[in-house]
Amino acid sequence: MSEKPFSDIRMETFTQGLWKDNPVFVMMLGLCPTLAVTNSAMNALAMGLATTFVLICSGLLVSLLRNVIPKQVRIASYIIIIATFVTMADYGIKAISLDVYQALGAFIQLIVVNCIILGRAEAYASKETPGKAMINGAGMGFGFTIALLCLGVVREIMGSGTFFGLQVMPDRFQTWSIFVLPPGGFFVLAGWLVLFSWLQERKVRREAV
Amino acid sequence: MNNGSASFHLVATLGGIAVFSGVLLALTYEVTKPMIARNESEALETAVLEVVPGAVERENYRLDEQGLRKLAKDSTEEANVYAGIDEQGERIGFAFSGEARGYADVIRILYGYDPVQKQVIGLQVLSSNETPGLGDKISKDADFQENFVALDASLTHEIVTVKHGEKTEPWQIDGISGATVSSKAVGQALRDSTHTWVPTLSAALEERK
Numbered sequence A: 001m002s003e004k005p006f007s008d009i010r011m012e013t014f015t016q017g018l019w020k021d022n023p024v025f026v027m028m029l030g031l032c033p034t035l036a037v038t039n040s041a042m043n044a045l046a047m048g049l050a051t052t053f054v055l056i057c058s059g060l061l062v063s064l065l066r067n068v069i070p071k072q073v074r075i076a077s078y079i080i081i082i083a084t085f086v087t088m089a090d091y092g093i094k095a096i097s098l099d100v101y102q103a104l105g106a107f108i109q110l111i112v113v114n115c116i117i118l119g120r121a122e123a124y125a126s127k128e129t130p131g132k133a134m135i136n137g138a139g140m141g142f143g144f145t146i147a148l149l150c151l152g153v154v155r156e157i158m159g160s161g162t163f164f165g166l167q168v169m170p171d172r173f174q175t176w177s178i179f180v181l182p183p184g185g186f187f188v189l190a191g192w193l194v195l196f197s198w199l200q201e202r203k204v205r206r207e208a209v
Numbered sequence B: 001m002n003n004g005s006a007s008f009h010l011v012a013t014l015g016g017i018a019v020f021s022g023v024l025l026a027l028t029y030e031v032t033k034p035m036i037a038r039n040e041s042e043a044l045e046t047a048v049l050e051v052v053p054g055a056v057e058r059e060n061y062r063l064d065e066q067g068l069r070k071l072a073k074d075s076t077e078e079a080n081v082y083a084g085i086d087e088q089g090e091r092i093g094f095a096f097s098g099e100a101r102g103y104a105d106v107i108r109i110l111y112g113y114d115p116v117q118k119q120v121i122g123l124q125v126l127s128s129n130e131t132p133g134l135g136d137k138i139s140k141d142a143d144f145q146e147n148f149v150a151l152d153a154s155l156t157h158e159i160v161t162v163k164h165g166e167k168t169e170p171w172q173i174d175g176i177s178g179a180t181v182s183s184k185a186v187g188q189a190l191r192d193s194t195h196t197w198v199p200t201l202s203a204a205l206e207e208r209k
Helices: A011-020 A031-036 A041-064 A071-096 A098-107 A109-113 A115-125 A130-160 A182-208 B003-051 B142-146 B180-208
Strands: B057-064 B067-070 B081-085 B091-101 B106-114 B119-127 B160-162 B172-174
Touching: A011 A130, A031 A109, A031 A130, A031 A182, A041 A071, A041 A098, A041 A109, A041 A115, A041 A130, A071 A098, A071 A109, A071 A115, A071 B003, A098 A109, A098 B003, A109 A115, A115 A130, A130 A182, B003 B057, B003 B081, B003 B091, B003 B106, B003 B119, B057 B180, B067 B180, B091 B180, B106 B180, B119 B180, B142 B172, B160 B180, B172 B180
Parallel strands: B160 B172
Antiparallel strands: B057 B067, B057 B081, B081 B091, B091 B106, B106 B119
16 A cells, blocks of 8 residues: 555545546446436436535544554444444435436445445555545545446436436337336446546557657 | 453454444434335335326325224324315315236235226336236336226126227226236226225215215
């Protein structure tokens, strides 16, 4: 690990999750919710924000308790902490909108086992100061949200002809139902991965010249 | 550190975290409970007003062998039928719920019933998990919704779903091509539910006269 435990909070702390180590496009974590709930932009946004909330809160608490929690029970402790915040997010979404809650279904509860969050707790929050852990968690959360939106927007426009529920395609447009079905998730994810790795490769080649 | 105090430390940490998480969850539950209840009641209100066209208000009723009883707004007894009240304060129709197994999961519906005309006068899908773009047309397709403007529910004939374009009788439901299973499930739900409720309601209304 190259990270110094008490170094200052830098821009990199936040942006790490947005681009360089984007949880979906680079680290390939949390692919299950990525594929499952991105059939509309609204669902993608709600899922992303719920995950961000859990990442920030669990990051803070894990970091605060990092010197108290004995090594042997750390995973169990992280899971209790994460599950608590997930349940809070679950009630919160239910209180804000029943429609979104029904659309997301079991995937809100399944944030508990989302490896992005446990990964952050184990690899980052348990070693860093609370401020850094929260900011890094927020960056990861936003990176996840952006990735979900990338998929959700494309799938909703192609599959339903709408953008956040608003009609954007002409009436003549024949919707491609496959985009809102599970295979569409794989196709769109693959498309984005191709695009990002092409951009990455081009950047590396330019720097080499 | 000897063994005893080490394991005490483990138990104390986990216990402490669990207590903290319990307190946090209890607080969240208390805060969101009224909001969730309000959301659910609003969703029901909208659905009842939707399936009983012309209604502006909802009344809760309990219908069983003892007859039809109106429930107060804050009654603890659970309502099983609802009535739509129009602007003149007239009870213009009842709303019943029904359910049947669809393609993916149980489809729950709410439909309006006019006891004078003995007709189904509106229908809404409360929850379903049908395939997007195919089976979920049962809640979106305008032509399919047309079926439930004046569907004969006098029970002289069974309500039945027929193939798309083959509807000839007032008790038949014109199915959706490509969503056969889902449209049949809606027919099944209506058939089962009208069989339970319509005779009970007629008997109860008869008794009052």
